[in-house]
Amino acid sequence: MEQSNFNNFETGQKLPNATAVLILGILSIITCCCYGVLGLILGIVALFLANKDKALYAINPQAYTNYSNLNIGRILAIIGIVLNVVYLILTVWMIMTFGLEGMQDPQAVQEKMREIMGQ
Secondary structure (H helix, E strand, O other): HHHHHHHHHHHHEEEHHHHHHHHHHHHHHHHHOOOOOHHHHHHHHHHHHHHHHHHHHOHHHEEEEEHHHHEEEEHHHHHHHHHHHHHHHHHHHHHHHHHHHHHHOOOHHHHHHHHHHHH
């Protein structure tokens, strides 16, 4: 009888970091406009935790119930990382092209963009 109760408890376990991975994945997408740095960090942490839980799930898949949350969070983290890398590259390009002072003046940025697009 005790073995049966233990197994029933075990089948209802949740992966320890699945909710955290989901939240971090969402936050990595939301914060992609913070120059790509904050969201990139959140996405990498989410992927690290997801891989850790995925390995735990691979050992005993029947014991855990919230693998879908982990998988969705992992996908969101990957999307967040890609968005943040693109935004970071765009920010670096703009700083290299216009300079920090030049980015303060929107009209100068528009004129420079017209020059670049016209070529």
